[in-house]
Amino acid sequence: MRKLTLLIPILVIALIGVLSSVFVVDEREKALVLQFGQIKAVKEDPGLSFKIPLIQEVVKYDDRILSLDTETIEVTPSDDRRLVVDAFTRYRISDVVQFRQAVGVGGVRVAEDRLGSILNSQIREVLGADQVTSDTILSEDRRELMNRIRNQARDSARSLGIEVVDVRLKQTNLPEQNLNATFARMRAEREREAADEIARGNEAAQRVRALADRTVVETMSEAEREAQVIRGEADAKRNGIFAEAFGADPEFFAFYRSLQAYEKALQGSNSSMVMTPDSEFFDYLKSDRAAK
Template sequence: MTRAIYIIPVLILILVVALSSIFIVDEREKVLVLQFGQVKAVREEPGIGFKIPMIQDVVRYDGRILSLQTQPLEVTPLDDRRLIVDAFARWRIMDLVEFRESVGTGGIATAQTRLERIMTAAIREVLGGVNSDRVLSDDRIPLMVQIRDIARRQAEALGIEVIDVRLTRTDLPQQNLAATYARMQAERQREAADEIARGNEAAQRIRAEADRQVVETTSQANADAEVIRGQAEAERNRILAEAYNRDPEFFAFTRSLQAYGKALARDGSSIVMTPSSEFFRYLQGPTASAAN
């Protein structure tokens, strides 16, 4: 009975020591086994691990992809237009030993702070070398790739990998918005004036061409009309000559009647002449009897 009293505490102590020497690695974690602050083992695969109780410690780190939202910062591109920029980064721990040596006991929080400083420097370096129009445009992927590559190279010393970087905001400071809008409006007005000037020039050119075509068409039509009129006159004269040659006496008689009609056509007109006047020759002679 007395022996059992001593054996039970020993068994309990052995069980506690055995349990304290076992640790479980989750699939979302990466684990370091430290002995007096020195790295003794690295466990990145999920499962059960062992350590020396009371001597070795287990430090756990998040093995998943982590995110970092930078604070808004002011950058000055090449054209001296100040911009307010912030970015979003994705990163993860790649080398646990190097990560521990770089950040010490601060862990993820210290790594986030140091990575944000790296990101800030990379953003200033890349965006400070281009014009603000490129930063404000929709096609900013090349700029984000440059920022990511710079941050990735510098973050390797921390034992972490920068997977992706995105510019979440690129805005003008509030005090610069009015001047920027005014400049944009002036540029649009200048473009509109240029378009109007080009339109007026094209309209004048088209109008001049139309006027030239009108003159040419009218001249050609007048020339054609004169030709047709001349041909008609010639045809009329030919017909008259042909008719005259058939019966000259009848032709002279008809012309005389036309002259009589024109002379007496007006109202209130009077003609005083003798019956023996030459004017009545065709009304008195044998030609008139034949005509009657």
Template sequence: MNRITIAISGVVLLAVLALSSIYVVDERQRALVLQFGQIKAVKEEPGLGFKIPFIQQVVYYDDRILSLDTESLEVTPLDDRRLVVDAFARWRISDVERFRERTGTDGDFAIISGQQRLVTVLNSALREVLGSVNSNTVLSADRVGLMNQIRDQAARETVELGIEVVDVRIKRADLPEQNLEETFNRMRAEREREAEDERARGQEAALRVQSLADRTAVELRSEAQRDSDIIRGEADAAQNRIFADAFGQDPEFFAFYRSLSAYEAALNGDNSTLVISPDSEFFEYLNGDQYEGSARAEAGTRPVRTDVVTPAEQ
């Protein structure tokens, strides 16, 4: 009976020793085998591992990319406009041995210690990079380049910690509450000044266009008047030349035509009565049938009835 008990106890002891010497690392972890606090082995690949029971122990570290949100940080860019910045980082343990040496702890406590060290580095990088540019750059699309600079600087400073900084992003970059109203007023004043400048430039351009249009109109009118005067003068000259040629052939007819034109102008409408001397030259072609007949024949006009009142008849 005692032999059976001893055998069973031996089997159980061997099973316990076997189980105590085996450890498992999955794909999300890395493991360190420690012996009296000293690192004896590093297990980075997933699978089974072996250790000395009761003498060696295994500590696990997360091998995934971890996130870290920083607290609101106030930075001062080059233009002295303070900004409240919230950022977050993505990081992972790149060298588990160095990470344990720098943090001095194991497991979750090591992660917490590493995050505290990383926050200090990130805040320093945020102040240095954002303090070297204007606030407008931080608030514009150029912020992507700034975040890359912060990531690279933090990555360089955390290599000794066994940490790899994968990415850094700025979630929010706003003005402090006490500076918002002042900033809004300054922005409003700048926009109003820009609007005034634009309106002034627009009015200046409008005046230039109006002046050019007025000058062009004057030039066009002057050229048109000049051309009109030239054409009218040439037409009048041609008319006079035609009249001179025609009337030069028969001076008597020309005198008769001029008299008829004078009669037509004088005896027009209600003005059909003239007070004039009977022997006036104006009646040269009204005195005598031969003149009246020749006038009617040449001009082809109807006889004009005219009442002539002499001073004696009045």
């Protein structure tokens, strides 16, 4: 009975020792076995593994692709137009031994701080290079710029045991103090373009009006000319008829013209005429001529 009593604690201690020496490496992780801070083993394959209890410890790192958002920074392209840029990167821990040696016990937090500094430095270097303007950064050519930032950041981050998978610029805006000035300049340019369009429209309208007025004048002149021609031809025909009538019967022609003169002269209810008694105007109203 006494032996059983002593055996139970020994078995419990042994069980605890066995359980504390076993650890599981997930397929999404990599593990380091450390002994007094020194790396003794690297566990990259998933499954059960063993360590010495109380002497060795296990540090696990995520083996998946991780994301990091950088801080917003200001860059100055070659055209001296400042831009506010923030980016994000995808990275993974490619070498856990080198990663541990580079960041120590700080782990991912320290690594991301250093990686963020590397990215900001590369963003300033690439976007501030010669021949890189703000229009280039805001155009479709920014893809090439992002690839350059990724490649340079990848070379710099290799010493941390990190592989930079991708880098993307999320936002590229003007600083707040320059944004209003830019909007005002754009508004002024649009107003100038609108004024130019209005001026060109007015000029075109004046040309159309002048052409229409000239067409009206030419049409009226042509119509007036044709009317004068027709009127002249009618007067010529009328005079021809009068001349023919005068030649056929001069006395009747004189009588007809006198009646027309009376009709034009004697109009109204109180027409008065003053003439000498021997005037020939009323010859056809006298009794002797009327009798004839």
